[in-house]
Amino acid sequence: MLADYAYIGLFLIVALFFAVTTLLLPFSLRFFRIVPHKPNPIKSSTYECGMETVGKSWVQFNFRYYFYALLFLALDVLIVFLYPWAVNLRQLGHFGFIGVFIFIFIVVVGYVYAWRKKVLEWK
Amino acid sequence: MILSLSGKEVAAQLEQQFPGSIIASSENNFLVKSESLLDIAEYLKSSPELDLDYLNHITAVDYYDYFEVVYQLTSIKHNHSLVLKTRCYGRDNPLVPSVVSLWQGADFQEREIYDLMGISFDGHPNLKRIFLWEGFQGYPLRKDYL
């Protein structure tokens, strides 16, 4: 039983290793001066087709874009819960099967409500 | 075949409506005082038998002691065209009424003439330099531009 956790540990180590190297790579290359490092203020300014940016970008924009993210989040969380269920469907038997459909039904009610309110279409 | 209206006929027609505003009219063009340019153009556009509703192009030519602004008008329905000219004097601030209210196509062309030749058009909604930048000194297409 303990051996199973070893696989998860190994997986964790590889994931951590991968994340750390991609983060540290630029600093080490710069430290060994393989990659030239010449920062200047224009280089760090935002690129907007060769022009200086006009005005500020922290503007209040329409609420509908936030709706989009909200709906995506709801349906994405739904999918995350489906994975463990799908993996051992056979052990759960009928009880698991019906339970998941109730869960899906609840989330889909929210989706149909948003759909009828025409939140995702805008001219 | 686009029939180019002879300046003389059109001048004869307009003589009684706009007395004294037509300076000269030759075979293919027709010179008008700049003060009465706008209402003559209005008449040319709205009169049913002329109906010059398509503005081909506007050009300005620098003849040292005066500027000549040339309008080429065409009627898509009757398939005939007319060249209308006007003159403006003085080299520091020549002025010609703008025809943007009649033909919206004149918008960029008048801005270009203002930018390169220095003729300002009064009545133009957004008269500023179109090709050169704001701080540019002088008007390049003038004959005396260094």
Add this chain to the structure above:
Amino acid sequence: MEVDEQAGLYVYSDTELDRAEGAAIESLKAHCQQAIPDPDKWLEEELRRNILLTSVDFMLNWARRSSLWPAICFPACCAFELIAANASRFDLSRFGMEILRASPRQADLMITAGTLTWKMAPQVKRIYDQMAEPKWVIAMGACGISGGIFASSYNVVPGYSRIIPVDVYVPGCPPRPEALIYGIRMLHHKISQRHTIEG
């Protein structure tokens, strides 16, 4: 064009913006009267002989040389010879340059395809500054080298070397795609001599 006064938002008026851009162009024009010398120290004969390229240099130069991604800087006619060179017949992707990057962040080569005017000069200089090191410039066409057929015009910069250091000049008006590819091969030779680890 006033947008919204009472909420105290950023009110952007285009005349004020145009004046600011005009001032930037005037200052750049006054500043860049001399051509920037070309970075061709690598050409001197005796320097080439005693360059000892370490294996790391060799690897880096090979990697950088074989995946040069050009930034788009497409003013005029040479742009269509550059696109033709990129299209299926002359196929620049044989040299690892198959994608024309729209943003200078992901590009390390600027092929200046077209006439440069004083109004465009600050923008090209800004694009060049925003490109990541190491970066190279190919001045393509007669207009890029010396202003070409328009050199006597009041609004044309006589050559890109006025505002950015140029590595390879490709003559022609417009140069044929083969000439451009020859220019790129010359740039490859230059990159392979590059000595990265100083000191």
Add this chain to the structure above:
Amino acid sequence: MAIKTEPFVINIGPVHPSTHGVFRMRATLDGEVIVDLEPVFGYLHRGIEKLAEERTYTGVIPLTDRLDYIASMSNNLAYVLAVEKLAGIAVPERAEYLRVIMAELQRIAAYLVAIGAFLNECGAFFTPFLYMFREREKIIDLFEMVSGQRLLYNYMRVGGVSQDIPEEFLPALGEFLKQMPRFIDEYDRLLKQNEILLARAKGIGILTKEKAVNCSVSGPVLRASGVKWDIRKADPYSIYDRFEFEIPTGEVGDCYDRYRVRIEEMRQSLRIIEQAMEQIPSGAVKSEVPHLIRPPVGEAYAHIEAPKGELGFYLVSDNSIAPYRCHIRAPSLMNLTALREMVIGWKIQDAIIIFGSIDITVGEVDR
């Protein structure tokens, strides 16, 4: 309760993959809907009209090549017709036919670039563009056979053309005429009922007939709005009255109609080239014209149907070897007059498509 949103200003600027060169639009956005759009020109203003005043009449021809650098044969033709009208020079028959063949081939090449770029902006990233450039290379081979250059040909002269065509030109042209219609049909079959193109282009950026005429728009954009106005038919220059071809017009004037008009016109151009190939006589290709032409004092305006629209040259001469004034009527600049009204209210991606369907070349806009 209206949601209070703040506008956001963005530069769809000079260095942008889909502005067909260095053209800038300062767009004020509310979210992604465009509230206001101000086109900014001048990034490629080389002052060609000023340079034309310091060159001889023949010396101006290379300058006209660089105006609309995708269709330089048509620029040459427009300028040369203006000088011949000014100086009253006759052109031999064979030269007229060669000019028509070159102008129509150039129209097909320019439309190929226009459609390729338009579909590139519709989202078909580079596949149709490479298709189009493969066909355009065939036309460029023909032009290279005739003038030795790939893009800026400097082929036409006052009074005719610079040199006769080599004898392998006509068979190569016949070969091209055989397989080009097949390509256009195959390409049209792929795109005529394509749902993505219909969804992206149908009913977007509508330019009504009255607004198009009032904004002096010309070319495929005007015909797509339903106005049957083509200078080859309305004011036939050179020998266009000897060929019969139709003028395709759209119904609504949206981006899809502009695309359809360009595809149909390519087919009509092929018909013209076929008829011109059969009737081409032999003989001189250039009438005797003094090297330094001194046209009489006066002015002349000649216009042709260039791929972008009505391209005209207004020449004033004072009996010297250089033109006193050479004004170029740029169809690309006129077609942009209506851009602001067509784009306000649409989203950014629709604005890019509307701008792409108008199809301008910045060399001709800024001159």
